[in-house]
Each structure stands twice: as structure tokens, then as C-alpha cells.
Amino acid sequence: MSSKFPDHFLWGGAMAANQVEGAYQTDGKGLSTSDLQPQGIFGTITPRVDGDSGIKDVAIDFYHHYPQDIALFAEMGFKCLRTSIAWTRIFPQGDEETPNEAGLAFYDRLFDEMARYGIQPLVTLSHYEMPYGLVKQYGGWGNRKTIGFFEHYARTVFERYKHKVQHWLTFNEINMSLHAPFTGVGLAQDSSKSEIYQAIHHQLVASARAVKACHEIVPGGKIGNMLLGGILYPLSCKPEDVLETQRQNRDWLFFGDVQARGGYPAYMRRYFRENGIQVEITAEDQQALRETIDFISFSYYMSGCVTTDEAQNNTARSNILNMVPNPHLASSEWGWQIDPVGLRYLLNVLYDRYQKPLFIVENGLGAKDRVEADGSINDDYRINYLNDHLVQVAEAIDDGVEVMGYTSWGPIDLVSASKAEMSKRYGFIYVDRDDAGNGSLERRRKKSFYWYRDVIQSNGNSLKNKA
Ligand code: BG6
DSSP: OOOOSOTTOEEEEEOOHHHHOOOTTGGGOOOBTGGGOTTOTTOOOOOOOTTOOOHHHHTTOHHHHHHHHHHHHHHTTOSEEEEEOOHHHHSSSSOOSSOOHHHHHHHHHHHHHHHHTTOEEEEEEESSOOBHHHHHHHOGGGSTHHHHHHHHHHHHHHHHHTTTOOEEEEETTGGGGGTOHHHHHSOOTTOOHHHHHHHHHHHHHHHHHHHHHHHHHSTTOEEEEEEEOOOEEESSOOHHHHHHHHHHHHHHHHHHHHHHHSSOOHHHHHHHHHTTOOOOOOHHHHHHHTSOOSEEEEEOSOOEEEOSOHHHHHHHTTSTTOOBOOTTOOBOTTSOBOOHHHHHHHHHHHHHHHOSOEEEEEOOOOBOOOOOTTSOOOOHHHHHHHHHHHHHHHHHHHHTOOEEEEEEEOSBOOOOTTTOOSSSBOOSEEEOOOTTSOSOOOEEEOHHHHHHHHHHHTTTTTOOOOO
């Protein structure tokens, strides 16, 4: 395939502090909400009792293995690595005035190591975690004060890393708070819609304040939002199904609309009114929201369908996002429907809507891998998944969509977010650790490692368009 990817396309991988670093109490780190969710992002708080341990406490121990791991990413030719800063390494409780120097120094070392290989960091300020202290003392994002604590954290890291990090993201999958309120905004799972949207509003204001701070502090810095790109299709062409699909797509596009257009869309005001949802939005908040992001970033794993048929909806309620399965698509071992064409469609939808550069910051296949007797891991299923999605990215670029880069999820095996498992593997690099935490943590190149190296080296020329 001849390359449609622009020069300077940011090829790389993406991960998050709480899924790789481990060292959950090292160098003064405070407890984060993620440290209290040993079952994953849909779990609520599990108080930690002495002697308790969770898979994320060590994760893949990236905190101590990062030089080796960055060298492997460099061997694949990465131009970019997306990771997050653990807020609790910088402000252990969340409300301190002075940051924790040991935490700041860790990310200095990490970014310096990446710079040695010319790998640009793409840094998420908050990836599915916040200081638990802010939840306990203030009620998480339900409290307006959290906006100020977050802004202080954002300004601190912008000042510290302004000459090392050019690309930033505010909140990972900000739209997930509707499904996982504790993970997203530090609220109980059974919170009311008004409470959840109020907390989301505070987070949107905080995001806009971080955008402003980034523009003030980081010379030439660019900052984006991060959406779970859960694109939905109508299951049928019945007009009611089509309209309901538009409504449900707006549930998540709403976040992009506020962040990219600088204010609440009219359809949301109607939704709040008709559902008795009360959200306090001050004139100052409205002013803050006018500071819009420079680019849109999103994750993409699957698409789903929407119907107004209640019987089919009831069956679908068992899966995490209540999505009705598409009869034309196959699924991964975890039931996620595989839809490469959906990525091209989504890229076009987002570009038509916002006309801002797009960054695919997560995409990949979670699967069980087998280590053969000779030590090899032949993950052709992963290669096929990634190849087919990247072919569609190339098509979208040809459609005229401006795509800044592609960071596949979990370039090295890590702890899964939804179920906190090691066995759901995404990596080009295998990590010897199982769901019970056994294993040497040894790293091993999979077949996909060499495949991705060739894709990057050829700037996408080696991809195979099978159509
Ligand atoms: C995204 C998250 O939802 O999907 C990641 O931003 C997560 O943190 C990824 O790991 C894949 O989900 P899972 O549950 O397979 O880890």
C-alpha cells in the first residue's frame, strides 16, 4: 500500500500510570481512586486493609523498568508515547500547596529517557484516577473546589515539564463518567443524574482552565481532550431508530461539543430540562469554557448499534455500554465487536463536526497470548486487527481528515482497566505476569513487535489492504 500517512505522523503507543507503573506507595505517592478499585474501573471503593494487595500495586513495575521499556519502544521506532502522570505522585492528597519533589523527579527521568531516543511524550493529566484524599475530604468532582485543586496540579506540571512535553490531554475518556461515576468523577455509582452532570460540569470547567494554563505556560504547547469514541449505528433504518441513535451519540459527543466549541449545546439544555436535571453553571464558568482545545483525541475499540425495540435492548443491558450487537461483525474474546470501517467513519464524523486535528490515542486488541515452547508469541490476530484499522485510518486521511498520530493501546502488556486482569493482553511486548500476580516480569518481543516496527519504518507502506 502506498503511504497516505503524512511525514511527521506520530506513530507510537499509549498507556496509563495506574495500569503500568506499580510502586503505588513509593517516593511519597498518595492513594488514588484507582488504588481502591482492585476489581477495575466499574468497581466502587474497596477500603485497603493492611496486607491487602491488588494487581495494580505492582502492575508491570514500569516505575523501575522504564529505561528497558523505552529502549524497546525505540527499537520499534516510536515517535510518540502516550502516558499519564499519576496526580497522587505530585499531590498525594490532592489539596497540598507544595508538590512532592520525588514524584516530579520521576517524570523528569522518564521524559529525559524518552528524549534520548527522540520519542515525544503525549501526557494525560488524569487517566481514570484522582487523589482519594479529594474524594474523602471534598466529595470528588461533586465539589467546585476540586476545579481549583486540579488547576493547581495542571499548572505545576506545565511549569515543570514545559520544555519536555509539547502535547497534553486533559481527562481520559471524559464521557465515561456517565457509566463509571466513581472512576470518572469520584462519585458513588448510585448518584443521581443531577449530581453526575454537576460533577461533569466541574470537570469540563477544569479542563478548560487547564487548556488556558497550557497556552499560557507551555511555549508552542498543544492540548486536546480525550473521548471514548463509542460510535453507534442504527440497527435498522426505521426513523425512530435513526433519531434515537443520534440522541445516544450526542450523549458522548456532548463532551466534545463543550470542549471544542466552548459552550453547552442547545440539545443538552433541552435534555436537562425534560429530565429534571439541575446543574449550576455560573457566568464565570461559561467564560472559562470558551477556552477550547487545540485537537480532539479519542479511543476506538468497537462500534455498537441502537434500537428502539425494548426486547433487544433488554438483552443488551448485560454488556458494559448497553450496546446492541451488530449482526455483521465478529467479536473479540471479551465480546468487543471488531469494526475497522467504523474507525474511518468515526474519523470523518469528528472531523466534519469540529474541523480540528484528530489524534487516535487508543486502539488495539485485548487477547490471550500463548508463549510457544521456543519462547515465541505468534499474535497474528493482533496484527490483523491493527493492520485493518490502520488501513482505514489511511482511507480517512485520503478523505481529507487531518490525523496527527496513532498510539495503539498497551504497546506493552499491562493491567486491563475494566477487569484489572493481566490475561487481557494488548502488547507488542509480552510481560511475564499472570492474573494472580505471579511471574518474573520479564519482557519478550511478540511477532507483532516486528510487524509494527516495519509499519513505522515504512510510514504505513507495509500495511496490507485486503479489500
Ligand atoms: C480505555 C481506557 O477505555 O480502554 C484504558 O482508556 C483501557 O485505560 C482500554 O485499558 C482498554 O480497556 P480494557 O478494559 O481492555 O483494559
